[in-house]
Amino acid sequence: MELKPEQLVSQLRTGPLRPAYLIAGAEPLRVLEAADAVRAAARREGFTEREVFEAEGNQREPDWGAMSASFRAPSLFASRRLLELRLPSGKPGKEGAQVIVDFCESPPSDVTLLVTAGEWSRQHGGKWSEAIGRVGQIAVAWPVKPHELPGWIEQRLRMRGVKAEHAAVQCLADRVEGNLLAAAQEIDKLALLAEGEVLDVARMEELVADAARFDVFRVIDAAMNGQGAQVSRMLANLRAEGEAVPALLGMVVMELQRGATLARVQERGGNLAAEFKALRIWDTKQPMYKRALQRHGPARWDALVAEAGRVDRIAKGRPRIGQEPADAWVALERLLLALADTKAMRLIAG
Structure with missing residues (x-):
């Protein structure tokens, strides 16, 4: 049975830990809190080892062979282990799906599997998620609707x-x-x-x-998450409240530069997780960046940073000849809409 993350958290407070869990969805806070609840339950039940499997470097998928071997290997300290599999795309592929199915068919008594996914829809599931559902629990963080x-x-x-x-x-x-x-x-x-x-x-x-005050951090979050309508609404509120574009732009530029750095690391197959840590980007924020990185490569991020410079010149009354719009708020909106949607890149072209 599919649960809400909050229902899973409630169950974990009183019930025993199950062999496998799948927690997925595009609401990072709800996914993170449910996963934390599994980790806390594991600690209470004496799980002293934890292994994390995710794609690193130039790999597109985790090392399935190493993960399968870890399922079968005895613990080094005769303790119980929590194995975490992180799937940002929500798709383990054919090999990964089989590894998960094999685990669920005969789960070791000293191992619990926790799978987290940043993206999820009805099409993401399959035999592997059904296998988890038979021996464990599935919790999906569907977007919270306005009336909810x-x-x-x-x-x-x-x-x-x-x-x-x-x-x-x-x-x-x-x-x-x-x-x-x-x-x-x-x-x-x-x-x-x-x-x-x-x-x-x-x-x-x-x-x-x-x-x-729909502050600039929330505006940037909306842009990174591809929520163009929210960007326009929030900027309108900021403008109505008397904010000045230059006061906002420093944080916008900082986030765009972070995105450009991450895009270059991703393009050369570097360790994205290590770069997130180096840039001090929290776990709860990382899915947002990953979604933006799927939309824009290094060249586009560089173009966005350059456009931020143009917005700054307009805001300070120094637009170059022939450049429009002369309204800094319109220019800022176009910049953030381009960040939110690749189709809007044409708004800043040239």
Whole structure:
């Protein structure tokens, strides 16, 4: 049976650990928290070893042979082991699927398999995921729909011991614009500031005032995730609130330069995981970058960085002759839309 990540987390608090888990979906926060719950349950049950398998260097897939051998190998310290398989694409391929099926047909008593995937749809599954479902659990983080967001927020508020009126919950949902990570951060803040009171709309607005400003980090996140409509909406709010383009541009350039660096590492078959660590990009942010890297190669990232320089010149009143638009906000919007969608690259061409 397919569970929601939150249902899996609840089960893991009381139930025994199963031989295999598949946690997938495009909501990084929900996938990460469910995977963390599996890891925590494994520690409680005496799992002292952990191995991670993922594609590295110029490999497109994990080392399936090494993974299969690890399933069969006895633990070095006679302890129980958690083996993690990370599949950003959600597709293990023919060889990987067979390795997973073989494991599930006769799972070792001292090993639990945790598979996480950053992308998922009904077409991603197959015999390998069905095999996991027979011996373990499958949890899918489907995107939270707008009408579901207040319920998700209310449940998380309860988990943090915060009480809020329905209108106040809706107020917070409107503020975060579907960004679950932003919602989680605001709820953690509310848990510290609410002091046991039942929050009404006025108090909620007071406590999350900063969240009303769709700050540049969220705009960049939306662009990296390919959410062009959200980019335009958030920029309109920032402009209405009196923000200045130069104040935002430094962070935009920083993220574009990070993307360009990662794209070059990926193109030459380097260790992307090590580069994420070197750039201090958190695990929760990495799926966002990986999606953007699928859209743009090094040349495009360099073009985006160059375009950011042009936006800066326009914002400071120094556009070059013949360059339009002269409105820095329009130029910034076109830049971020190009980051969100390859088709929009034509907006910054030339």
